[in-house]
Amino acid sequence: MPLAFLPDLRLNYRDEGSGAPVVFSHALGLDLTMWDAVLPLLPPGLRLIRYDHRGHGGSDVPAPPYTMGALVRDAERLLDHLGVKDCVFVGLSMGGLVAQGLAVKRLDLVRGMVLSNTAARIGIESQWQARAQSVADTGMEAVADATMERWFSRRFRAEDRHLPWRERVMACQPDGYVGACAAIGGTDFYTPTASLTLPTLVLSGSEDGSTPPDLVRETAELIAGAEFRLLRGSGHLPPVDAPEAFAEALSGFLRRIGHV
Numbered sequence: 001m002p003l004a005f006l007p008d009l010r011l012n013y014r015d016e017g018s019g020a021p022v023v024f025s026h027a028l029g030l031d032l033t034m035w036d037a038v039l040p041l042l043p044p045g046l047r048l049i050r051y052d053h054r055g056h057g058g059s060d061v062p063a064p065p066y067t068m069g070a071l072v073r074d075a076e077r078l079l080d081h082l083g084v085k086d087c088v089f090v091g092l093s094m095g096g097l098v099a100q101g102l103a104v105k106r107l108d109l110v111r112g113m114v115l116s117n118t119a120a121r122i123g124i125e126s127q128w129q130a131r132a133q134s135v136a137d138t139g140m141e142a143v144a145d146a147t148m149e150r151w152f153s154r155r156f157r158a159e160d161r162h163l164p165w166r167e168r169v170m171a172c173q174p175d176g177y178v179g180a181c182a183a184i185g186g187t188d189f190y191t192p193t194a195s196l197t198l199p200t201l202v203l204s205g206s207e208d209g210s211t212p213p214d215l216v217r218e219t220a221e222l223i224a225g226a227e228f229r230l231l232r233g234s235g236h237l238p239p240v241d242a243p244e245a246f247a248e249a250l251s252g253f254l255r256r257i258g259h260v
């Protein structure tokens with residue numbers, strides 16, 4: 001898989017297809033494979049770029065803590081490196097924070113965004129510090145089970161469909177996870193996000209235990225003209241537990257804004 005050599009960091013990414021660019025930014029503790037089930041369901045004529053955040057997947061793992069500014073800068077430098085402008089940026093959870101920060105900073109790069117299962121602010125800093133500390137102390141096992149409960153519905157878990165995703169969380173480098181917790185805990189985008197006016201689709205899962213629908217809807221209401229859509233039966237990761245519904249919502253948005 002290609003690595004983008006940014007001045008101080010190597011970022012792992014995949015760049016597939018050709019046409020109008022769509023960039024995918026994943027959630028905490030995961031990697032670019034989070035989008036595997038969605039990409040084949042999207043219409044032709046798109047350049048599909050996905051990457052691993054610092055500290056995740058095949059990207060470098062700098063020592064924690066990280067800042068949201070650094071995560072946004074990584075996305076910015078990757079898009080500059082790939083010569084991408086005017087993309088639709090799709091960010092889920094932590095990736096949705098990156099989407100908001102990037103749109104505020106570099107509107108030349110982003111012509112539309114999809115904010116999935118995210119908010120202008122996620123949780124409170126002390127909870128993120130406590131979570132980071134437990135991973136620093138005892139590794140990913142400290143958060144794996146509780147994460148599955150927040151991410152996936154009871155039914156999904158009863159069918160053991162969460163197990164491969166638990167393995168992915170367990171494979172995350174503790175330093176990367178701890179670093180990203182600091183970035184999330186230190187981020188409050190209420191004011192900058194309220195200034196955004198670009199075309200935006202906001203998606204939420206009715207069973208999301210991490211960013212519940214009311215929180216996600218509140219962020220949609222900050223952005224003038226944003227569309228809000230609730231994916232019924234889905235949890236925190238619709239690309240995993242409801243890829244068809246996610247792809248259908250994303251494809252509709254791309255068509256409505258003339259991106260495909």
Ligand SMILES: O=C(O)CC1=CCC(=O)O1
Nearest residue numbers: 027028093094095150210
């Ligand atoms: O781990 C969680 O509960 C949910 C989450 C918050 C930010 C992110 O990317 O995932």
